[in-house]
Amino acid sequence: MNVIQTLKTTNSDERIIRSKRHITSEESDFIALARILMISGLVFHHVFTLTGSGFYPRGGIDVNSAHVADYLNGIVHWMSMAAVPCLSVISGYLFFKRDRVNYSELLHRRITTVLLPSIAWTSFWFFVAYFAYLWGEGKGVLEWIDYDFEKIGLGLYVEGVIGISRMPFAYQFWFVHDLVLTFALCPVIGWVMTRFPWVLPIALIPIWLLDINIFPFFSPNVLFFFTVGVFAATTRFDLTWLLGYLKPLHWVLALVFIVLILGRIFQDYHRVLGSYLYLCVLRGVGLLSFIAVVGSVTLSDNRSLRLLRYLSPFSFFIFAFHYPTLEFIREVIRQVPGYDTEFGLLVSFFILPLSCISISIAAALGLRWLSPLLFTFVNGGRAGKESEQKSTHANGLAVAR
Template sequence: MNRSAEMADLSGTIEVARVVLVIGLVFLHYFAYPNSRVPPFEGFDPNHHQVATFVNSFVLFFFFSAVPLLSTISGWLFFGFSARPWEAIRRRIGKRGWSLFVPLVIWNLGALAIAFALRAVAPTSSLLGPFGIDFAHFGLWDGVDAVLGLTRLPVAFQFWFVRDLFVTVLASPLLWLMLRHAPLLAAAALCVAWLADFTFFGLFIRTDVLFFFYLGALARLRGVEPRVGWNTTKLLLLVYVVLMALRALAPLAFDPSQPDQREMLDLFTRLARPLGVVACWGLCLRLAATAWGEVIGRYGGFAFFLHAAHFPLIIFVKFVLWRLVPAETDAWMIAHYAAS
């Protein structure tokens, strides 16, 4: 395959990955069933609706690899230059301001307006909870913080990824120096920070984006072949699926409400993410080579809109559709989950 054909092939895979991974994030942001008190982040509920809560928890843990893979792709794309690096970095920071920061502000202002409109018509509604706003003590700083996510999650919480990605892009000159002068040492240091969930004194909401963005950049500059064989992909997927299933079933052997056990489970989940990144990328490579992949790839440009628009819409859809559920059985709960 010549160079231009290879890049076109990778471009198609990236478009497929964007669509598939964002769909996964939408499922992840379903959160708990309306009739369940156990958050899917802890695992399935061993006492009630075991099948439905397992499905929700397993899908959530599986797609924990979505943000790391999207960040890896972003780093690989950002550092794809061969000459005049400082000029290229400066230009790309400016472009990311328009493609990341401006949508961050606009969509969060919209979500904030929806939150206040909902409070005006239904001040005691439980639907206000996901917005994370203290309406009784809301001031100008709170509004700025809710929109930009300076010390908290943005009011449209899915934009934490966009917010951290923009901060990472702003730090790209420093990352470039690290990549040029101490690439492996910097990778090790960022890995330790990521495993320890060190946010650099609140500069990042989570360090997943920073670490995997750096890995993508490192892979690009080291000339790592961005391909995974199908046989390798199947093996990695099998291992990853088994690990995430075990994580979803963890409440059978562990108590996630205990801080020490929760930290151990969180570390286990975190350590599995690089495996999920490679497995999911290999799956996207395979999917992109099919007729279905060609169709999915056409909607790559729609992925950002889907990511931006799914909250707060999903909380209203969940509320409305739950009223239509005829019985609170596992089958109907899963149907509600998929429909929402």
């Protein structure tokens, strides 16, 4: 049977791939912790330049003018580069790590729990930004809202909500954009992986390393790392196997990752440190070190881990809510005297992302109290209850159900 026949079949046995193992309790707890940690990392990552600082973390740092907060911001920014690879691997793993991979059922579920909630969020933020732009235009404020709103129309709305030739206004949804496209390819990915498990990951490696643009994807990262997750789910090299090998090395991998991050921060000292291939190495090592470090505390119990497990079901809401909320909070920080001093920048480094996460959670709890059904919809099909972690397969996506 060829690929075309696989795609045309809708409810036959060929549409269902059988898997050997369930998600274990260790894997489930790892995924719950990884989800909230990576989403929180993205919030810190999207701070970019601190309010009152001239340091942009994607560039090299100037030791003569940098603040202490700039160093912290740079380290956390590059550390969070492991977020997209980790979330993509988990998404691919969860899609295929089940007794039966029924594409019709799973793709329908992704439409209702990923695509439609994402369109609702991006539409909401598009219109919030547009009206904020109209309000701020005459007052000379909110100048960061720059999405060609003077050309408002259907075309701009489609770009701002879905993203075709440019990222959506709420730019974190570029990840969901690429993930939804990858979901659509899952019948092909599954057909290839169940017959030639090594072929697709190997074929995608040069595309990833060379950063080859594959339209309509924004980046090759999601497709590549999703496929890595599928490989783990459909072979004996699953997450349990990987955790067994990596956990004893978590301190070594973490140290290597920190060294690579420091190299990237001081990229102006050598062109290799600023190269895309160096970034690929940083992402790969970051993914392995994160798996090792989080795996080392999986199934452990302390107050911090209990808090992370409680917050994990809110991950999609935090992901969807954090931008442009970060920028509105930044506007408030600018009104505080001393925000651009050494101490003010250090406080801002913590206050800006942490207050954004706190406001996101407060908004989530409030919406859940006011309208549980609406909350469940915009939270990616999750009711925001810790008990949902016990049924990991109900959550087929790293950030949504």
